[in-house]
Amino acid sequence: DIVMTQSPDSLAVSLGERATINCKSSQTLFYRPTNKNFLAWYQQKPGQPPKLLIYWASTRESGVPDRFSGSGSGTDFTLTISRLQAEDAAVYYCQQYYGTLRTFGQGTQVEIK
């Protein structure tokens, strides 16, 4: 199975500042024939199922604010929340969907400082 490792496990960011979450996979998620990275990002708030934010490593799902952006390729990826808002306090997960068996990172808790 592909192992996904996120860093940090938690971070505290002031309102209006930038939050950066990293995700590293144990093997490449880049599929050359389609020129795509099979990597998604999710946001989860207490008592709710996760919400898909980004897929193909950098494509925002419909309705997701543009302060959320994804970048990276191969094995190293980043989720950036620019101008953090109070409602962005949540746990964020990366997920690979490269193979038929998918895996999540362990999650990163984002808190408001």
Place this chain on the structure above:
Amino acid sequence: QVQLVQSGAEVKKPGASVKVSCKASGYSFSNYDINWVRQATGQGLEWMGWMNPSSGNTGYIQKFQGRLTITSDTSISTAYMELSSLTSDDTAVYYCTRGGFGELYWGQGTLVTVSS
């Protein structure tokens, strides 16, 4: 609109099995995989396995090989997740999701509690 509606909470004894259902609506059930994800209280997400309702093909992560079975009944657009030989470590909320580029659609979750 796409909806995945799961069956209600379950309480099971250690060693028993549990079967959770996931009824899909708002799209062609056979056209998308159904995946299962679980989350223990206060813990992260754990992706468990998938099924293609059209072909019947399945795949399970190694951890669950031998005790996880995912099935479906296309006539009623419903998928099932059955987990056997339950232990307290299996206490979690279980989610079904619709496959695709990431998991866009999620069921509401089913709490399975394993307790003697």
